[in-house]
Amino acid sequence: MSLELTILGLLSWNPQSGYDLKKSFSAVEFIPWSGNNNQIYRTLLRLHSEGLVDSQITQPESGPAKKIYTLTEKGYTSLKAQLLGAPELEQVKNTFLIQLAFAEILETRLILQLLEDYCTQITERKVLLTEEFRRAEGYPGRSERETLIWTRITDRRLESLDNEKKWAESLMEELKETFHE
Amino acid sequence: MSLELTILGLLSWNPQSGYDLKKSFSAVEFIPWSGNNNQIYRTLLRLHSEGLVDSQITQPESGPAKKIYTLTEKGYTSLKAQLLGAPELEQVKNTFLIQLAFAEILETRLILQLLEDYCTQITERKVLLTEEFRRAEGYPGRSERETLIWTRITDRRLESLDNEKKWAESLMEELKETFHE
DNA sequence: CCACCCATGTAAAGAGTTACATGATTAC
DNA sequence: GTAATCATGTAACTCTTTACATGGGTGG
Numbered sequence: 191m192s193l194e195l196t197i198l199g200l201l202s203w204n205p206q207s208g209y210d211l212k213k214s215f216s217a218v219e220f221i222p223w224s225g226n227n228n229q230i231y232r233t234l235l236r237l238h239s240e241g242l243v244d245s246q247i248t249q250p251e252s253g254p255a256k257k258i259y260t261l262t263e264k265g266y267t268s269l270k271a272q273l274l275g276a277p278e279l280e281q282v283k284n285t286f287l288i289q290l291a292f293a294e295i296l297e298t299r300l301i302l303q304l305l306e307d308y309c310t311q312i313t314e315r316k317v318l319l320t321e322e323f324r325r326a327e328g329y330p331g332r333s334e335r336e337t338l339i340w341t342r343i344t345d346r347r348l349e350s351l352d353n354e355k356k357w358a359e360s361l362m363e364e365l366k367e368t369f370h371e
Numbered sequence: 372m373s374l375e376l377t378i379l380g381l382l383s384w385n386p387q388s389g390y391d392l393k394k395s396f397s398a399v400e401f402i403p404w405s406g407n408n409n410q411i412y413r414t415l416l417r418l419h420s421e422g423l424v425d426s427q428i429t430q431p432e433s434g435p436a437k438k439i440y441t442l443t444e445k446g447y448t449s450l451k452a453q454l455l456g457a458p459e460l461e462q463v464k465n466t467f468l469i470q471l472a473f474a475e476i477l478e479t480r481l482i483l484q485l486l487e488d489y490c491t492q493i494t495e496r497k498v499l500l501t502e503e504f505r506r507a508e509g510y511p512g513r514s515e516r517e518t519l520i521w522t523r524i525t526d527r528r529l530e531s532l533d534n535e536k537k538w539a540e541s542l543m544e545e546l547k548e549t550f551h552e
Numbered sequence: 553c554c555a556c557c558c559a560t561g562t563a564a565a566g567a568g569t570t571a572c573a574t575g576a577t578t579a580c
Numbered sequence: 581g582t583a584a585t586c587a588t589g590t591a592a593c594t595c596t597t598t599a600c601a602t603g604g605g606t607g608g
Contacts, residue, residue, distance in 0.1 A: 191595080192466040199473030209559050220472070222464040226597060231561055254559050254604050266476075273474055274481065277467040277489040279496055280535070283403040284461035285373040287524055289454050291401070292380030294517045295447075296454055301520075308458040315460055335550050336475045339482075342542050343468055353534060354461070361523050369516050372567075390587050407569060412589055435576045435587050 196221055197233055198261065198269040201243060205260040208234050219322055220347060234259055242268050298369045305362045312355045319348060377402055378414055379442065379450040382424060386441040389415050400503055401528060415440055423449055479550045486543045493536045500529060 200206065200214050208231050215225025223229065237243045242265035249255050261269065286308055293301050323344045332340070381387065381395050389412050396406025404410065418424045423446035430436050442450065467489055474482050504525045513521070 192469055193595085195466070195473070196469055199469065202473060202476060207559075208561085212559095218472075220463075220465065220468045222462065222466075223595095224597065227561070228563090228598090229596065235561090252605075253557095256559070269473070270476060273470050273477055274485070275470070277470065277485055277492060279489075279492050280463055280465035280467070281403065282401075282461055282463050282531075284401065285376070285403075286458040286461070287401045288373060288377055288380065289456070289458065290520055291399075291524060292376070292383060292450070293454055293520070294514065295383060295451060298516070300455065304455070304458055308460075311458060311460050333475065335479065335546070338545060338549070339471055339474070339542070342538070342545070343472060346538050349538075350463075350531075350534070353531070357523070357527050357530075361520070364519060364523070365516070368519070374567085388587075389589090393587095404567095405569065408587095408589070409570090409591090410568065416589090433577075434585090437587070 192272075193223055193229060194233060194237065195269070195272045196223075197230070197237065198242065198265055198272070201259055201261045202266065202269055205258050207256040207258050209256070211259075217322070217326070219319055220343060237265070241265075298365055302362055302365060302370070305358050305365075309355055309358050309362075312351050312358070316348060316351050319344075319351070323348070373453075374404055374410060375414060375418065376450070376453045377404070378411070378418065379423065379446055379453070382440055382442045383447065383450055386439050388437040388439050390437070392440075398503070398507070400500055401524060418446070422446075479546055483543055483546060483551070486539050486546075490536055490539050490543075493532050493539070497529060497532050500525075500532070504529070 196215070197211060200211055206214075208227075211230050211234075212225045212227065215221050215223060215230070234243065234245075238245055238259070242262060243259045244262050245257050245259050247255055247257050286304075289304065290301070293304070326340075326344075329340075377396070378392060381392055387395070389408075392411050392415075393406045393408065396402050396404060396411070415424065415426075419426055419440070422443060424440045425443050426438050426440050428436055428438050467485075470485065471482070474485070507521075507525070510521075
């Protein structure tokens with residue numbers, strides 16, 4: 191379960207509460223979970239029972255009390271071990287491809303419309319991502335090496351979207367040329 | 372749930388049993404489910420109770436009896452509606468990116484090793500995929516349009532893997548140049 | 553006072569996987 | 581006869597999401 195890895199990783203940057211983690215989850219695009227309460231709070235309780243994190247309730251000057259989690263020695267060791275685990279290939283779930291794959295019973299103009307809609311989705315997503323990445327750019331306290339890695343990761347996400355859009359567009363062209371009208 | 376769409380789609384090609392569907396699931400790479408018994412048989416029973424499929428037990432000349440499912444009129448209509456549903460963007464779950472993202476606590480040589488391993492994984496996957504796609508190439512009874520779409524989909528899968536590998540390799544180069552030794 | 557954000561948690565349900573149970577047929 | 585494959589299904593579990601419950605603080 192790499193949700194655990196993500197939590198340990200975020201805590202290795204700085205101690206924070208479940209609520210903070212939740213925000214981090216939804217702020218980092220390539221974290222593939224919604225960052226819902228249930229999973230985060232329950233995982234934190236489990237990690238605490240396993241001794242990978244410590245928690246301390248603090249009362250900020252204003253606002254409600256927070257339960258701040260920190261990595262323990264054991265948690266740090268576990269994080270390192272998980273970071274060194276064998277890399278897995280990405281899993282892609284693209285239900286649009288399935289729509290396309292069985293679209294033989296649709297007229298060509300409808301398939302073209304689907305591809306068009308798909309491109310629109312990609313464009314909208316790119317705008318959101320670009321904005322998110324721009325905000326994260328000036329993240330303070332990162333080493334040069336870490337900055338390089340994060341930049342390359344975010345670049346790659348945008349590049350993937352571009353490639354997907356180009357692919358859809360070229361498929362549209364081919365369909366139009368050969369099967370339209 | 373687009374597992375339903377996949378089953379309806381496969382049945383629109385030809386009537387088949389749960390066992391056949393299971394094989395189809397694992398044979399088509401971009402179907403993102405394992406094709407486990409539980410999901411397929413239970414979905415078939417549900418689709419039957421909803422009147423989207425009919426089933427008929429047949430006794431082949433040799434081998435055990437099969438429960439062959441066919442699309443009903445209602446099932447065909449539902450398939451068409453689902454094919455026309457708004458396209459969704461692909462969801463990518465790449466836990467390796469998360470490993471990389473929090474790898475700041477590792478030495479550069481270890482990060483390079485991870486990237487190397489990732490590339491190896493990609494290469495292995497590409498060999499498998501190429502073989503799978505080669506086998507599927509001569510699928511009979513496909514229209515020219517359908518063949519085009521399937522070819523483009525499979526091409527795109529291989530292209531994505533290539534891009535991912537190129538990305539990892541160029542990141543390795545950058546890390547080596549700037550941070551190694 | 554009401555709506556919204558901060559903050560921690562739980563309930564219920566859906567989605568997906570692995571493993572199990574059963575039985576017939578085929579291949580060695 | 582025994583191992584593998586064909587074939588249908590169930591059990592148990594994990595993972596993930598949406599929604600709910602609770603309570604304090606802040607801004608209009």
